[in-house]
Amino acid sequence: MTARDARLHAFRSDLADARLKGEVAADRFVAGRPARITASVADVRKAPRPDAGVNTQLLFGDDVLVFEVAEGWAWIQAERDGYVGYIADTMLGGQDHAATHIVSVQRTFLYPGPDLRFPIAGQLSMGSTVTVTGAAETRGTHYAVLPSGEAIIAGHLRPLSDVAADYVSVAEMFLGTPYLWGGTSGFGIDCSGLVQLAMRMAGSDVLRDSDMQAATLGEPLDPGPDYAGLRRGDLVFWKGHVAVMTDTDTVIHANGHTMLVSREGLKEAITRIGYLYGGTTGFRRP
Structure with missing residues (x-):
């Protein structure tokens, strides 16, 4: 069987997405039932428990596939970015009207x-x-x-057909927004959530987590000596973190240092983050 990322493919030992039959081992395979998020923000958890960690969030109107509903929890996969997890089943409704x-x-x-x-x-x-x-x-x-x-x-x-011309300008609208691990909304957001939401508003649906973005967004970039090759819109990656260049010297990122979406000098960020978590792992140009 081919190794699959459980964040992006719905499979467990007892149950799996019917589209994965022959690719993963499971006792039973089911087709996902379409549904829509009716809560303002829906926490997507690692396990069907209120104390389980939040991996990401879905927003009002997001479409999902539901593979199981049991004991107040729904096991779902987001249609837009493929993320899999558990949400409270009270946050789901039908797809009665097409979004406009x-x-x-x-x-x-x-x-x-x-x-x-x-x-x-x-x-x-x-x-x-x-x-x-x-x-x-x-x-x-x-x-x-x-x-x-x-x-x-x-x-x-x-x-829906109108998109922002510059995803960085969208990200800058979130300056001062509280940092929230797993957050994807204007009420609280994390580093990769900021990139994902800003790019979505500019017409590009991208994957959710920073490692996924580091592997798929745009093209790898060598910024050269002293990072002189970077420009607005380029992405800077660390292990578990991503920031967006707003000009040749400055980044914007949701970060646990300020607990806000904030601006920071690139070199200052590299020094500060490197002290605790190591150096940059890559640069990409969307």
């Missing part, structure tokens, strides 16, 4: 109707996808109306 728009600001509110004075019904992160079925205006503020009758500020959405 994506949240394009760091965070926004969901209102029970088109009026910003209403108590909020929820909050959504950049990257969340919704179905817009109508429009409304209240006291000069324009709203997008969803099939549920709930409303979002229209200016906080863009059509």
